[in-house]
Structures are given as structure tokens and as C-alpha cells.
Amino acid sequence: MKATWFNWRMAGGIAAVALMFNASTVLAAGEAEVAEHLIDLVKIGRGVMSEQMGNINDASKTNKGFTGDYMAAQVIERFKKKTKIDLRIPNAVPQAGLYLALVEAEKDVVDEAQPVINRAGIGFKGFIPAVFARKTGENFYKKTGVKLKLTGIDYRNVNNRPDDFEAEVLRMFSDPRHPKGQTYVRNTMLDGRPVLRMMDPEYAAASCLSCHGAPKGGKDITGGHKEGWKEGDLAGAISVVLPLK
Numbered sequence: 001m002k003a004t005w006f007n008w009r010m011a012g013g014i015a016a017v018a019l020m021f022n023a024s025t026v027l028a029a030g031e032a033e034v035a036e037h038l039i040d041l042v043k044i045g046r047g048v049m050s051e052q053m054g055n056i057n058d059a060s061k062t063n064k065g066f067t068g069d070y071m072a073a074q075v076i077e078r079f080k081k082k083t084k085i086d087l088r089i090p091n092a093v094p095q096a097g098l099y100l101a102l103v104e105a106e107k108d109v110v111d112e113a114q115p116v117i118n119r120a121g122i123g124f125k126g127f128i129p130a131v132f133a134r135k136t137g138e139n140f141y142k143k144t145g146v147k148l149k150l151t152g153i154d155y156r157n158v159n160n161r162p163d164d165f166e167a168e169v170l171r172m173f174s175d176p177r178h179p180k181g182q183t184y185v186r187n188t189m190l191d192g193r194p195v196l197r198m199m200d201p202e203y204a205a206a207s208c209l210s211c212h213g214a215p216k217g218g219k220d221i222t223g224g225h226k227e228g229w230k231e232g233d234l235a236g237a238i239s240v241v242l243p244l245k
């Protein structure tokens with residue numbers, strides 16, 4: 001396993017920096033960029049999860065070596081590759097506290113799933129990228145008050161249900177006139193408070209169709225009902241709600 005620099009002391013360091021984040025004191029400028037980076041961080045973690053599916057669901061192994069530390073190190077490394085932002089030197093990064101709180105949420109979710117991941121003798125375990133994303137969003141919200149979720153029109157998990165704003169933007173995304181892949185961002189109010197909202201559309205890839213594809217209503221490996229999507233259909237969106245003051 002790579003990336004062992006991310007030891008428990010570093011994890012403690014992250015927790016300390018994450019605690020310094022206070023939603024009411026930041027985000028004067030560049031909020032849209034901050035929201036984009038949060039989306040990057042969760043997508044990167046979900047990508048790591050996708051790569052690990054074969055390992056996680058390998059019934060012949062017990063210890064999978066897929067730990068929270070591994071997740072955190074991979075997310076930080078790949079985030080740096082993508083954005084040039086190095087979260088290992090947080091003092092140089094204006095929103096490091098917020099970003100590291102998300103990395104820490106991703107780490108926590110993988111750590112909490114260790115008994116599932118390492119369970120002997122069973123194959124498919126239900127710890128999939130979408131579940132990882134939902135739990136990460138829930139954990140991150142508790143830490144920071146920033147909402148981050150995967151949502152969709154025909155959602156499976158009630159916690160992913162779109163609110164009115166999200167439902168409207170999802171309808172817009174599903175309109176063929178909406179340019180594919182274009183995010184939607186807007187300053188608005190939520191519960192009487194100014195917020196920045198960003199939504200990033202996601203589309204069905206071939207790899208999604210075993211669960212979300214045809215036949216519509218048929219059962220998938222998770223026991224859920226397939227949506228009947230075709231490749232390229234709108235699958236949903238990642239939604240961020242960033243408090244501004």
C-alpha cells in the first residue's frame with residue numbers, strides 16, 4: 001500500500017485545522033471556486049471507491065488494506081494533481097480548513113466501514129460509491145454546516161431527495177437544450193440566509209447500467225429497482241449549499 005505518510009498524527013493535524021473552520025467567517029470571495037473544489041474532492045473520493053470495488057467485494061480476502069488513511073492520502077494527492085492546491089501545506093491554502101474537513105469526512109466514512117469492507121466470506125457488500133458520497137456529505141455537514149449531496153430526480157435513498165431548488169435545476173439539466181456538463185451556480189437565500197448554491201450534472205456511464213439501466217423496475221445487485229437509464233442520460237447532480245455569512 002502506498003501513501004503511508006498520512007499517519008495518525010497527520011490525521012490529528014487535519015482534525016485540528018478542520019476545527020478552525022467556521023462557516024460564518026469565511027467565503028468573502030471566490031465562493032464558486034470553493035464550491036467547485038468541494039465537488040472535486042468528493043468526486044475524487046468516489047473515484048477511489050470505484051477503483052476499490054473489486055477489492056472490497058472480494059470474498060476470498062479478509063484484510064483489504066483499504067483504510068481511511070489510504071483514502072485521505074489518495075484524495076489529497078489527486079486533488080493536488082488536478083488543482084495544484086497542496087493540502088499538505090494548509091497554511092498556504094485559503095480554504096484549507098474547509099477542504100480538509102471534507103477529506104476528513106471521506107476518511108471517517110472509510111474508517112467506519114472497515115468491518116463491512118473486511119468482512120470475510122461475502123462478495124457484494126453494498127458499500128458503493130453513491131453510499132460513500134452520501135455518508136461523506138452527511139458527515140461533512142455535521143462538521144461544517146455546508147451541504148454537499150448527490151441527488152437525482154428518481155432518487156433511491158430518501159436522504160438524496162432533491163429540495164425544490166434542486167428539483168428545478170435537475171429538470172433544467174434534463175432538458176436537451178442544457179449544454180451537457182455545464183454546472184449551475186447561483187447566490188440565493190435558504191432559510192433566510194444568503195447561500196451560494198452550485199449543482200454539477202452527472203450522466204449515466206456504461207458502468208452504471210448494471211444497477212440503473214434496463215429493464216426499468218428490474219432488480220439490481222443491491223436489491224433496488226433499476227431506473228431504465230441509457231448511457232448518456234442525466235443521472236443526477238452533486239449539489240453544494242455554501243453559507244455566505
Ligand code: HEC
Nearest residue numbers: 130131134150151152155156157160207208211222235236
Ligand atoms: C452497484 C449498483 C450501482 C451502481 C453500479 C451505480 N449505482 Fe448509483 N446508486 C445505487 C444505489 C444503491 C444508490 C442509493 C445509495 C444511497 O443509499 O445513498 C445509488 C444512488 C445514486 C444517485 C443518488 C440519487 C439516488 O438514487 O439516491 C445517483 C445520482 C447515482 N446513483 C448515479 C450513479 C451513476 C452516475 C453511476 C455510474 C457512474 C452509478 N450510480 C452506479 C446503486 C448503483
